[in-house]
Amino acid sequence: MRELFHADLKALGDQLVEISGLVREAMDKARTAFENADVELAEAVITDDARIDYLQTSIDEKAIELLALQGPVAADLRTVVAALRMSSSLERMGDLARHIAQLARRRYPDLVLPESVREDFRQMADHCVALAGEVEQLLTDHDTTHAQQIVKLNAAINELHAKNFKTVNAADWNASGAMTADVTLASRFFERFADHGVSVARKVTYLATGEWEPVIEID
Structure with missing residues (x-):
C-alpha cells in the first residue's frame, strides 16, 4: 500500500515538472509574440493555456484524493500540500504568459510598447524565461x-518593474493613455510571473531543507 502511495507521490512530482515545462514554453512564446x-x-x-489548466486540475484532484484516502503525515503530508500550492502557482504563471500574449493580439499589427521602453522589457522577458527554466x-x-537563481532573477525583474513605473510617471512621458496602460499592465504581468516562480522555489526549498527562504550566496 505504501509503495502505491509513494508511486502516486512521484506521479504528482512528474506532473509538476510537466506543467512547469509548459509554463516555460508559454512564456518563451509569449515573449516572442x-x-x-x-x-x-x-x-x-x-x-x-487550456493544457496547463487541465494539468493543474488533475494534480489538485489527485492530491486531495491522497489526503482523503491515505491520511499522510509528516514529510508526506507536507509534500502533498506543497504539490497543491505549487500547482496553483504554476497555473497562475501560465495565465500571466497568456495575458502577455493577449496584449500582443490586442495591439496587432502594432507593437505593444513604445521604442523607449522596449530594451527594458526585453531584459524583463528574458529574465522571466530564464526563471521559468530554473x-x-x-x-x-x-x-x-x-532556487537561489530564481530569487536573483526575481530581484532583477523587480528592479526593472520599478524602473518602468518611474518611466511612465516621468514628466517627459508622452505616450497615449492606451499605451501607458499596456506598459503598466505588461510590467505587472512579468513581475507577478516571477513572484509565483519564487513561491514555487520557497516550497521546494522548505521540503528539501526545512527552511523557507533559499540561501543566497554572496559573490
Whole structure:
C-alpha cells in the first residue's frame, strides 16, 4: 500500500515538472509574440493555456484524493500540500504568459510598447524565461541552487518593474493613455510571473531543507 502511495507521490512530482515545462514554453512564446507582434504565436499561447489548466486540475484532484484516502503525515503530508500550492502557482504563471500574449493580439499589427521602453522589457522577458527554466529544473532535480537563481532573477525583474513605473510617471512621458496602460499592465504581468516562480522555489526549498527562504550566496 505504501509503495502505491509513494508511486502516486512521484506521479504528482512528474506532473509538476510537466506543467512547469509548459509554463516555460508559454512564456518563451509569449515573449516572442509580444516583442514581434506575432499574432499566430500569441494565439498558440492563449489556446495552449487550456493544457496547463487541465494539468493543474488533475494534480489538485489527485492530491486531495491522497489526503482523503491515505491520511499522510509528516514529510508526506507536507509534500502533498506543497504539490497543491505549487500547482496553483504554476497555473497562475501560465495565465500571466497568456495575458502577455493577449496584449500582443490586442495591439496587432502594432507593437505593444513604445521604442523607449522596449530594451527594458526585453531584459524583463528574458529574465522571466530564464526563471521559468530554473523552476523546471528545480522541480526536476530538487537542487536548491536553482532556487537561489530564481530569487536573483526575481530581484532583477523587480528592479526593472520599478524602473518602468518611474518611466511612465516621468514628466517627459508622452505616450497615449492606451499605451501607458499596456506598459503598466505588461510590467505587472512579468513581475507577478516571477513572484509565483519564487513561491514555487520557497516550497521546494522548505521540503528539501526545512527552511523557507533559499540561501543566497554572496559573490
